[in-house]
Amino acid sequence: MLKQKDYTAVFDASPDAMLVVDADGVIRDLNRQAVTMFGWSREELEGTEVERLIPAASRGEHRRHRRRYGEAPEPRPMGEGLELEALRKDGTTIPVEISLSPSQLSPGREHVICAVRDISPWRRMRRLSGMMVAAAEQERKHLSRELHDEFLQNLVALKIRVKLLADEKDDGERESARARIAEDIRGTIVGVKRMIRGLLPPELDHGGLSSALGSAFRDIEDVYGFTVHASMDRVGGELDEAATLALYRIVQEALGNAVRHAGVSEATVTFKSSNGTVTATIRDEGCGFELPDAERLPGDGCIGLAGMRERAALVGGTVVVQTSPGRGTTVQATVPVRSAGVPGGSKNR
Ligand SMILES: Nc1ncnc2c1ncn2[C@@H]1O[C@H](COP(=O)(O)OP(=O)(O)OP(=O)(O)O)[C@@H](O)[C@H]1O
Numbered sequence: 001m002l003k004q005k006d007y008t009a010v011f012d013a014s015p016d017a018m019l020v021v022d023a024d025g026v027i028r029d030l031n032r033q034a035v036t037m038f039g040w041s042r043e044e045l046e047g048t049e050v051e052r053l054i055p056a057a058s059r060g061e062h063r064r065h066r067r068r069y070g071e072a073p074e075p076r077p078m079g080e081g082l083e084l085e086a087l088r089k090d091g092t093t094i095p096v097e098i099s100l101s102p103s104q105l106s107p108g109r110e111h112v113i114c115a116v117r118d119i120s121p122w123r124r125m126r127r128l129s130g131m132m133v134a135a136a137e138q139e140r141k142h143l144s145r146e147l148h149d150e151f152l153q154n155l156v157a158l159k160i161r162v163k164l165l166a167d168e169k170d171d172g173e174r175e176s177a178r179a180r181i182a183e184d185i186r187g188t189i190v191g192v193k194r195m196i197r198g199l200l201p202p203e204l205d206h207g208g209l210s211s212a213l214g215s216a217f218r219d220i221e222d223v224y225g226f227t228v229h230a231s232m233d234r235v236g237g238e239l240d241e242a243a244t245l246a247l248y249r250i251v252q253e254a255l256g257n258a259v260r261h262a263g264v265s266e267a268t269v270t271f272k273s274s275n276g277t278v279t280a281t282i283r284d285e286g287c288g289f290e291l292p293d294a295e296r297l298p299g300d301g302c303i304g305l306a307g308m309r310e311r312a313a314l315v316g317g318t319v320v321v322q323t324s325p326g327r328g329t330t331v332q333a334t335v336p337v338r339s340a341g342v343p344g345g346s347k348n349r
C-alpha cells in the first residue's frame, strides 16, 4: 500500500502539469511540472485564482465555465474542440490540452484535479505536416506549369516546323531549317534532363553523391550564372541511400537559397567525413538574414529551412545554420553514414 509521501512522488512524476483547484477556483496544490510549465514558484501559485494562468481576454469566460462545471462536475476534457492557451509568468502563452477530474480530497470539500499538457510539439508537427502537404502541392503545380509552358509548347512548335519542312522546296532553306530544328530538339532534351535531375538525379543511383552534385552545380552555373566552388573528392561512397539523398536535397536547398536570396554569384560546398558521419558545409558571403528561432516555423511558402532540418532528422542527422544580416550564411548538415532506421526511409525521396 502506498503511503502519503509516495502519492506526492507520483503527483510530481507526472509529465503533465497538475493543479488541484477548489470550488472557488483557488489553486490548492500543484506538482513540479506545473512550476516548470508556468514559470511561477509553488508559493506564488498556491492560494491564487486559477485564472492567473489564463490569458486576460479569456478569464471572464473561464470563470463562467468553471462555475457551470462546479454545478455538475464530471471527468472530462476541458474546452473540447477549442484551441486552449495557458499563460506563463513571462507573458508568453502555450497551447495546452486540459483534463478535469472532480475529487473530494477532504470531506465536504469539492476539488477539481486539472492535468495540463503542453501540446506545442504536437501543434508544431501538425503545422509542419500541413506545410509539407502544401509544398508538395505547390511543387506539382510548378511541374505541371513547366511541362506545359516549356516542353509541351516546344514540342508543338517543333511538330509544326517539321510539317513545314516537308513543304520547303529550296534545298538550302530546308537544310538550315532542319539544322535549327535539330538544335532546338537538343535544347529540349537538355531541359528535360535538367528537370529529371532536379526531381531525382539518376546519378545518385549510378555515380553517387559527388557525381550527382557535380551535375547539379553545372546546371546552377548554366541557368543562373552562379558558380559553386566544391571540394568533394570521393565523398559519399560510404553513405547509405537515405543519408545520400538527405544530403543531396539539403545541399540543393541551401544552394537554391544562396542563389535566390543571398545577392551573390558564388558559394562554396565542402564535405568532411569523420567518426561515422559526413558533414556538408554550404557557405555564401551574401547578405545573410535574421535567423528565426529553430522551433518557430517560418511563414507560409518558406519551408526550405524547416524542410532541411526535418530531412536531416529523418536519417538521424542535424542541420545548423549560422547567419546574421550582412555576414553571409553557413549551412552545416551532418548525417550518419548509416542512417537512423526510418521505416521506408531509404525510399523516402
Ligand atoms: N543564403 C541565404 N542568404 C540570405 N537569406 C537567406 C538565405 N537562406 C535563407 N534566407 C532567408 O530565409 C528565408 C527562409 O528560407 P526558406 O528556405 O525557409 O524559404 P524560401 O527560400 O523563402 O522558400 P522555399 O524554400 O520554401 O521555396 C528566405 O526567404 C530568405 O529571406
Ligand SMILES: [Mg+2]
Binding pocket: 253, 256, 257, 303, 304, 305
Ligand atoms: Mg528556400
